[in-house]
Amino acid sequence: MSKKKDKQNNRKQEQERFEFDTFGYxxxxxxxxxxxxxxxxxxxxxxxxxxxxxxxxxxVGGFAVLLLLMFALIGRMGYWQIVRADELRxxxxxxxxxxxxxxPVRGAIYDSKMSTLAETVTEYELYAxxxxxxxxxxxxxxxxxxxxxxxxxxxxxxxxxxxQRLTADENLVLVAEGLTREQIERAQKVWGNNIxxxxxxxxxxxxxxxxxxxxxxxxxxxxxxxxLEYEYNSVLAGMKGRTVRTTDRxxxxxxxxxxxxxxxxxxxxxxxxxxxxIQHFVEEALETGMKKTGAEAITCIVMDPKTGDILAMAMTPxxxxxxxxxxxxxxxxxxxxxxxxxxxxxxxxxxxxxRGVSNVYEPGSTFKLITAxxxxxxxxxxxxxxxxCNGAIHVGNYNLRCLGVHGTQTLKEAVGNSCxxxxxxxxxxxxxxxxxxxxxxxxxxxxxxxxxxGEANSIVKSPVNMGDVDLATTGYGQGxxxxxxxxxxxxxxxGNDGVLMQPKLVKKIVDRxxxxxxxxxxxxxxxVVSSETAAELRDIMEYYVAEGGGGDRAYVPGFRVxxxxxxxxxxxxxxxxxKSTNTSFVAMAPMDDPLISMIVIVYKPTKIRFGNLTxxxxxxxxxxxxxxxxxxxxxxxxxxxxxxxxxxxxxxxxTGMNSKKAKKLLKNYGLKYTVxxxxxxxxxxxVIDQYPTAGTKVEKNTTVYLYSE
Numbered sequence: 001m002s003k004k005k006d007k008q009n010n011r012k013q014e015q016e017r018f019e020f021d022t023f024g025y026x027x028x029x030x031x032x033x034x035x036x037x038x039x040x041x042x043x044x045x046x047x048x049x050x051x052x053x054x055x056x057x058x059x060v061g062g063f064a065v066l067l068l069l070m071f072a073l074i075g076r077m078g079y080w081q082i083v084r085a086d087e088l089r090x091x092x093x094x095x096x097x098x099x100x101x102x103x104p105v106r107g108a109i110y111d112s113k114m115s116t117l118a119e120t121v122t123e124y125e126l127y128a129x130x131x132x133x134x135x136x137x138x139x140x141x142x143x144x145x146x147x148x149x150x151x152x153x154x155x156x157x158x159x160x161x162x163x164q165r166l167t168a169d170e171n172l173v174l175v176a177e178g179l180t181r182e183q184i185e186r187a188q189k190v191w192g193n194n195i196x197x198x199x200x201x202x203x204x205x206x207x208x209x210x211x212x213x214x215x216x217x218x219x220x221x222x223x224x225x226x227x228l229e230y231e232y233n234s235v236l237a238g239m240k241g242r243t244v245r246t247t248d249r250x251x252x253x254x255x256x257x258x259x260x261x262x263x264x265x266x267x268x269x270x271x272x273x274x275x276x277x278i279q280h281f282v283e284e285a286l287e288t289g290m291k292k293t294g295a296e297a298i299t300c301i302v303m304d305p306k307t308g309d310i311l312a313m314a315m316t317p318x319x320x321x322x323x324x325x326x327x328x329x330x331x332x333x334x335x336x337x338x339x340x341x342x343x344x345x346x347x348x349x350x351x352x353x354x355r356g357v358s359n360v361y362e363p364g365s366t367f368k369l370i371t372a373x374x375x376x377x378x379x380x381x382x383x384x385x386x387x388x389c390n391g392a393i394h395v396g397n398y399n400l401r402c403l404g405v406h407g408t409q410t411l412k413e414a415v416g417n418s419c420x421x422x423x424x425x426x427x428x429x430x431x432x433x434x435x436x437x438x439x440x441x442x443x444x445x446x447x448x449x450x451x452x453x454g455e456a457n458s459i460v461k462s463p464v465n466m467g468d469v470d471l472a473t474t475g476y477g478q479g480x481x482x483x484x485x486x487x488x489x490x491x492x493x494x495g496n497d498g499v500l501m502q503p504k505l506v507k508k509i510v511d512r513x514x515x516x517x518x519x520x521x522x523x524x525x526x527x528v529v530s531s532e533t534a535a536e537l538r539d540i541m542e543y544y545v546a547e548g549g550g551g552d553r554a555y556v557p558g559f560r561v562x563x564x565x566x567x568x569x570x571x572x573x574x575x576x577x578x579k580s581t582n583t584s585f586v587a588m589a590p591m592d593d594p595l596i597s598m599i600v601i602v603y604k605p606t607k608i609r610f611g612n613l614t615x616x617x618x619x620x621x622x623x624x625x626x627x628x629x630x631x632x633x634x635x636x637x638x639x640x641x642x643x644x645x646x647x648x649x650x651x652x653x654x655t656g657m658n659s660k661k662a663k664k665l666l667k668n669y670g671l672k673y674t675v676x677x678x679x680x681x682x683x684x685x686x687v688i689d690q691y692p693t694a695g696t697k698v699e700k701n702t703t704v705y706l707y708s709e
Contacts, residue, residue: 103201104238105512106222107267109215109229111276112311112507115676118215118229118321120222121204124179126155126187127172127196134166151175154186172196203229209320209328211279213354214272214313214452214505217321226352228270228505230453235509238267268517271508273309276676277691277705278302278596278626282312285621290316293614294606299355299484302598302622305492305588307522308501310450311596315355327351358454360481361601364566365418365611366586367477369491371426372415373537374438377529380430387414393421395472400424415540416548418565420476427475432463435471441528442490443500444482449523450503458482477566484584488599490528491586494538495594497531499524538562542591553616554587556624558634563587563619565611570604580604585615589623589632596626629691651704653694659685662706672703 109118128134134144148166152159155176165173175195184197203218216227224233241264286298295316302312319328325348327333336344353359375381389406392399402420406413414422427435439445439460447455459481461470473479485503493500502523509517529537541562545551551563566584583605588597600615600622608614649669654662659675666673685708692698 103222104240104264105201105266106203106218106238107236107269107512109236110269110271111274111279112272113276114271115276116206117211117272117274117276118203118205121202122181123177123200123202124181124184125177125198125200126175126179126184127198128166128175128191129171129194129196130166130168130173131171132194133191135171150190154183154190155179205321208322209318210276210283211274211312211314212319212321212324213315213352214274215321217324227354227452228272231451232270232506235270236267239265241265266512268509268511270506271510272505273304273311273507274313274505275311277629278622279312279314280674280676280705281622281625281629282314283318285618286314286316288621289600289602289614289618292617293602293608295602295614296604297350297355298603298618299601300598300618300622301356301484301488302596302626303488303492303503305495305594305597306501308489308492308503309507309522310503310505313354313356313505315353317351319351324352354452354454355601355603356484356599357450357452358456358483360456360458360483361582361603362478362481362568362570363487364477364568364582364584365420366487366491366564366566366584366599367480367482368415368418368423368475369494369537369541369564369586370439370442370487371423371435371475372411372540373494373529373533374435374442375411375426375430376536377533378430378434378438380434381411381426383410383412385411387411387419387422387425389414389417389419389421391421393424393472395424395428396467396469398469400469400472412540412543413548415564416544416550418544418550423476424472425475427471428468432466432471435474436460436463436466438528439474439480441500441526442493443525444480444486444490448483448485448489448503450485451505455485456483458486478568484599484601488586488597491588491599492597493528494534494541495588495597496534498527498529498534500526500528538588538591538594541588545587551585551587551612551616553612554585554619554623556589556620556627557640558636559624559627559632560590560592560635561587561620561623562589562591565616567610581609583609583611583614585611585619587619587623589627595630595632596623598622628696648697649700649702651690651692651694651696651698651702653690654687654704654706655690655694657687659687659706659708662687662690666704670700671698672701674703674705676705676707 106120108116108120111117133139133147148159148162151157151162155162157176162175165175177200187195188197201222203222205212205215214227216229216231217225218229219225222237224230224236229236282300282302286300289295289298297316299315300313301310303310317327317329317332319326327336327347336347339347372381375385386408387410388408389402389404391405392401394400400420402422404417404419406417406419406422409417409419409422411422411426413419414426430438444458444460447457449455461474461479466474470479489500489503502525504520504523506520508519511517541564542560543562545555545561545563551565554561554563564586566582566586568582568584570580570582582601582603584599584601586597586599588594598619600618602611602614602618605614649671651671652665652669654665657665663673687706687708689707691705691707692702
């Protein structure tokens with residue numbers, strides 16, 4: 001130990017001796033001058049060894065800040081956990097709550113015999129993972145071809161379209177849409193997890209363009225936007241349900257939480273007054289009428305005059321509510337494609353409009369029935385009254401002309417001759433106040449109250465504003481504008497002992513099980529004329545068709561048909577034009593006990609003119625078929641019976657047969673056939689009913705209607 005220490009002392013002495021010899025005595029005794037690094041280390045050493053007043057102040061300030069922050073944090077925590085605890089708890093629950101709406105099933109629309117006119121269906125969209133089914137290079141060409149062939153078979157989509165979809169850049173591609181459940185099940189059996197399916201609930205009209213304007217349609221949200229769909233939307237729509245559950249952030253239901261389920265209420269269904277058979281008669285007749293008259297449009301309404309039930313309502317051009325943004329026929333679609341955008345908008349607006357309710361027109365000579373009834377009821381005319389026609393009547397400063405010279409005539413003959421001067425004199429004899437009061441009684445100052453949206457108001461001059469010329473022209477149906485439904489409803493009272501009935505399209509509301517929720521009763525508005533006056537008007541109407549000559553085109557041998565035509569010139573350039581007219585025919589049958597009434601309006605015919613020639617044949621076709629269908633027995637006169645003797649065919653009984661066999665049998669008998677509802681024509685079915693019934697004698701080429709379920 002001492003040796004080690006001696007060595008250290010020797011080294012130290014040698015170092016000192018070296019420094020003394022090198023620097024001299026003064027430098028040797030003077031300590032070396034510290035550099036910057038030494039000075040910094042010295043200051044730090046001094047700061048550690050003593051606490052100055054500045055350091056002390058800084059330490060106290062820092063500590064105070066830490067205390068303040070701690071108290072602020074404690075206060076904030078208390079605020080959120082105590083003051084706003086309930087609010088946060090509620091927010092947490094809301095964030096964890098998943099509220100899912102459940103759509104109800106929209107109610108159906110039925111005809112009077114419970115055949116479906118509108119229903120809600122579920123459509124399926126098929127998607128495929130193309131990488132696994134077609135695009136991968138690992139898939140053999142033969143397998144690709146087989147996949148494509150099978151897809152065509154199941155979906156009905158052509159192979160070219162499918163090939164484009166399967167080779168697109170995306171992996172998940174749309175293969176087909178609008179598929180049935182059966183098609184989807186077939187696809188799932190073949191391709192399993194390599195396909196995906198989406199469902200879509202849509203409104204479906206199984207009969208296509210059948211009664212389209214009456215039924216109306218729905219928007220993308222399944223909410224009614226026109227027709228009965230709009231008018232009864234609150235009934236059909238039902239009430240949404242919901243499922244409420246508590247989940248974690250990944251959507252998994254939390255353990256111990258309760259799921260609340262509120263069941264949706266499906267919409268109720270409506271049963272209409274529409275008779276699909278008569279509706280079919282009407283639509284067929286209008287289609288023929290359009291070709292023969294070259295008209296812009298035709299409207300027809302068929303009613304039961306005693307109840308106010310609308311049995312059929314149709315108008316052209318028609319459209320398919322399943323494809324409501326385009327015309328129905330190819331001819332009309334070709335015309336539509338050449339129109340400007342503005343013209344297309346106007347066309348679609350006309351196509352969707354229920355003209356029988358939403359459009360007013362000058363009724364022309366059909367209004368002479370109202371004038372005659374008003375005169376008889378007010379006792380300003382009777383069977384002894386006479387009216388002279390020299391071809392015109394001078395009223396004020398105007399000569400109101402007639403189409404003929406009828407001489408002296410009774411009221412019945414004046415209506416039968418459709419004489420303008422005669423009916424002008426009838427109106428003038430009544431006076432403005434009396435005539436106006438009956439116009440009001442017949443309902444022309446009010447809407448009919450039919451259960452369809454968009455009913456228009458009529459245009460009727462008040463007695464104060466009705467001068468002699470206005471009074472005279474109103475007597476023969478010009479200078480007044482009404483809806484087709486108003487004029488038919490008014491004429492109906494002649495078939496109902498003078499009682500005006502409110503028209504209706506829905507007779508009851510039923511639930512999904514078919515139980516009646518509400519009956520919609522027939523509604524008598526008022527007694528307009530006496531039963532005696534009503535009987536006289538029926539006689540006048542029958543005279544006009546059977547003997548007067550003006551309505552002979554609607555005459556049906558064996559049936560007592562009555563009616564009245566109308567031809568109203570349209571105003572163009574401030575005056576009436578003979579080149580542009582609306583023609584019409586209002587009719588009823590059988591006149592001894594009316595079961596059916598109708599009005600046909602032909603708008604702007606171009607090929608032929610006058611109501612008897614344009615609307616008369618349409619009325620005859622509908623009336624004859626409808627009366628046969630309703631079981632009204634023909635009562636031929638001797639002359640009619642002689643003319644009716646033709647080679648008649650007895651309709652075979654095909655009820656209960658397979659449709660394929662029934663069609664073949666009818667064809668062998670020389671008869672045509674139509675399947676009802678129309679949408680079922682391509683599929684085989686069991687015939688549950690037929691019209692005409694088995695054993696009925698009909699002419700060759702008569703159409704037999706076959707009914708499926």
